[in-house]
Amino acid sequence: MKPLVSPPVAKSTVDPAARRRTVDFGRTVLTLRAGRGVSVRAGVRVAVTCVVLLLAAAAFAVLALGTGEFTATPAEVLQALSGDGSRAVRLVVVEWRLPRVLLALLVGAAMGVSGAIFQALTRNPLGSPDILGFSTGAYTGVLVCVVFIGKSYPATATAALAGGIATAVLVYVLSLRRGVQGFRLIIVGIAVSAVLSSVNQWFIIKMDLQTAVAATIWGKGTLNGLGWDQVTPAAAAIGALCLGVAALGRRLQVMELGDDAAAAVGVGVERTRLAYLALGVALIAAATAVAGPISFVALAAPQLAHRLARTAGIALVPSAAMGALLLMASDFAAQRVFAPTQLPVGVVTVSIGGLYFVWLLARQARR
Template identity: 85%
Template sequence: MKPGTGTGSHGGPGTSRGAAGRWGVDFGRSVLVLRLGPAVSVRAGVRTAATTAVLLLAAAAVGVVALGSGEFTATPAEVLRALTGEGPRAVRLVVVEWRLPRVLLALLAGAAMGLSGAIFQALTRNPLGSPDVLGFSTGAYTGVLVCVVFVGRGYPQTAAAALIGGLATAALVYLLSLRRGVQGFRLIIVGIAVSALLSSVNQWFIIKVDLQTAVSATIWGKGTLNGLGWPQVTPAAVAIGALCVAVLALGRKLQVLELGDDAAAAVGVAVDRTRLAYLALGVALIAAATAVAGPISFVALAAPQLAHRLARTAGTALAPSAAMGALLLMVSDHAAQRAFAPTQLPVGVVTVSIGGLYFVWLLARQARR
C-alpha cells in the first residue's frame, strides 16, 4: 500500500512524475494504492480510507459495549478477554455464545444495507434512491412471507425467497420505469407505488395465516435481531461477503455511471449491462439482510448520505457507506435492547423513529432544490 499526493494547481488536476518515470494524472488529493497482484490494484482516497477505519472502529466499540450490557454485565476488559478465549467460563458463555452472534449479524446486515443503499443512490443519482424507498425491501419481505406460509422458515429458504421477491420487484419497477431510458426520479416514483401495493399484499398474507404465524411475521416484519444465534451467522457472512467481493470485482464502474449514460458509454462502459449487474447485486445485498433481520427501514437511505458528508467524496463512497450502515444498525439495535429494558424492541422501530425524521428533512431539502 502506498500513498500518492497531488500537486495540481489549486487542487485541480495536473501531472506528476512517478518513481518509474511515467507521467500520470494527479487529482490533487492523497490516494492509497493497495496492490492485490501484478494486474489488480485498489485505489482509495486517504480521507475515504480514514473515514471507513474510524466508522468501523466506532461500530466495534459499540459492539464491545453491547456485549457487556444486559442483566449479566461485563466490563470492556472482560469482554475482550472472553473474545480471546480467556476469563471466567460464565463470561465467555454469555459474551461469545449468547451475545456475539447478534452483534456480528447487526454489523453484517448493516453493512449490506449501507452498501445496497449506496449502489441505488448512485444508479438513480438521487439521495432518495434506496431499496426501502424503491420497494425492493418490501418485495423481499413479500417473498419471505410466501416462503413462511407455504414452505417454512429457515435461513436458506428465506434467503432464497427474499432474493426472488426482491429481484421480481426490481424487474417490475425497472420495466415500469423503462420509457425513453431509465430516469432516476421516475424509478423512485414507480418504486414508491409498487411498495405501497406490496405492503397491501403483505398485510393480506398476515391476515390469512394462523394467529401464531401472523404475530411472528408481524414482529419480524418490523425488523428485529431478537432470537438470532450462530446458525444464522455463517450463511449470512458467506452470502454478504461473496456479494461484497462481486461489487469489488466490478471496479469503479459505478462512479462512471454517476457521470451519466453518455459519458459512461464514451469511456467504454456497457451501460445497460453494468447497470443491471449493479441492480442485481444491490437487490441481493438487501435480500440477504432482509432474510436475517427483516425489512429494516432507513439504514440504507441514511448511511450513504452520512458517509458521503464525512468522507467528502465527489461521488458514491461504497466502503464508508457499508461501515456507516454497520455503525447505524449496531447503535440502533443496542438502543432497542436497552432504552426500554427489560422490554426489547424490534430494531426497526428505532430506525424508523430516527430515519423518519431524516427522511422528512431530506424531502424538504430536495423540494427546495
C-alpha cells in the same frame, strides 16, 4: 510599415519540480500496491472516515456484548473474545450475544452497500431499496414462504431473493420508457411498494394468530432470537455478493456521471446497470432474510458517509462502514434504552430515519 514582430516570451525561472509541489490537487491519495499490477487507491479522508466509523461500530459492539442482565467489563469482553476469561463470561458473550452483534454489523454493511448502489444508479438520494420497494418485495417473498412452505433460513433466504428480484424486474419494466431514469424509477418503486404492503397485510390476516404476531414483529425488522445458525450462511452470502460488487471495479462511479458519459468511455450501460441491480437486490434480500425489512439504514448510510468523507460521488466502502455503525448503534439502543423490554431494531431506525427523511425532503425541495 513596420513588420509585426511577436514580443519575446520570457522563460520561466520557476523550477518545474517546485511548481509541481505547489499544485493543490484537492485531496491526498494513498496508493497500496499488492504486486502484479494490482493496486488500491483511496483518499486519506476516506480512509480515516472508514477507520473512525469501524472503531465506533466496534465500541458499540463491545458495549452490547458487556451490558444487560449479565454485565461484563470491556476487558472481560475482550478476554472472552480471545478465548480467555471465566466460563460464564465466555458463554454469555461468545455463545449468546456475539452472533447478534456480528449479524448487526453484517446486515448493516449489506444495507449500506445496497443503498449506495441504488442511489448511484438513480443519481438521487431517495433511491434506496426500501423506497424503491425491493425490501417490501423481499418481505412478500418471505411471507409467501412462511404460509406455503415453512420458516427455515435456506427457504426464507431463497424466497426473499425471489421476491426482491421479481419486484426489481417489475419496477424496471414499468420504468423502462425511452431509457431508465432515476426519478421515474423512484416514483414507480413507491407505487409498487404501496401495493406490496397491502398484499403483505393480507397474508398476515390469513395466518393463524401466533404466526401472524411473529410475522408482524419480524416485519418491523428485528435481530431478536438470532444465533450462530444464521451467522455462517449470512456471512457467506453477503461476503460473496460484496466480492461481486468489488469485481465490477469503479464502474458505479462512471454510471453516476450519466448514461451518455458512461457509454462514451466504453461502459456497457444496460449490462452494467443490470449487474448492479441484481447485486443490490441480492444484498437487500439477504439482509431481509436475516432480520426482516429494516427501514432507512440503506437510505441514510450512503448520504451520511458521503458527507463525512466528502467524496465526489457515492462511495461503497464508507457506506458499508456507516451502515454497520447505524444498525449496531440502533440495535444497542433497542436492547438497552427501554430495558427490560427489547424493541425491534426497525422501530429505532424508523424513528431516527424518519427525521432524516423529512430533512432530506426539505433540502431537496429548497433545491
